[in-house]
Amino acid sequence: MGTPVEPGFTRSALAPGLLGAVALLGGLALLDSASFVIIRYTVSILALIICVFAIQSKAWLWLIGLVPIAVLWNPVVVIELSGQGWVSAQFIAALVFIVVGVRTKVPVHRD
Helix, strand or coil, X not given: CCCCCCCCEECXXXXXXXXXXXXXXXXXXXXXXXXXXXXXXXXXXXXXXXXXXXXXXXXXXHHHHHHHHHHHCCCCCCCCCCCHHHHHHHHHHHHHHHHHHHHCCEECCCC
16 A cells, blocks of 8 residues: 555635535525624625635636625625525525635645
C-alpha cells in the first residue's frame, strides 16, 4: 500500500453555501416579518464569504450570481422587494449557494 496523496484543493465554500441555502429557505417563513433582517444579514455575509472563496479559486463566473445576492439581501441599503418574484428569488439564491458551494475548489498552498 502506498502513501496517501494529500488533495490539492479544499471545498471551503461548501459549508457557507449550505448554511446560506438553509437560511434562505428558512427565511421564507419570516418573509413579511421584522425579523427578516436577520436573514438579510446572514445571506449577505455568507454571499460575500463565498465571493472570497470564488476569487481565491479564480472562478470569476460565480461572482455573476453571488454579487447580486449580496446586494439584494443587503440589510443596510434595503431594496424593497415583495410578492412571488421575491419568493422565487429566495429559491434561486438557495440554488446558487448550493451549486457554487459544491463546485468551488480552493487550491491548497503548501509551504
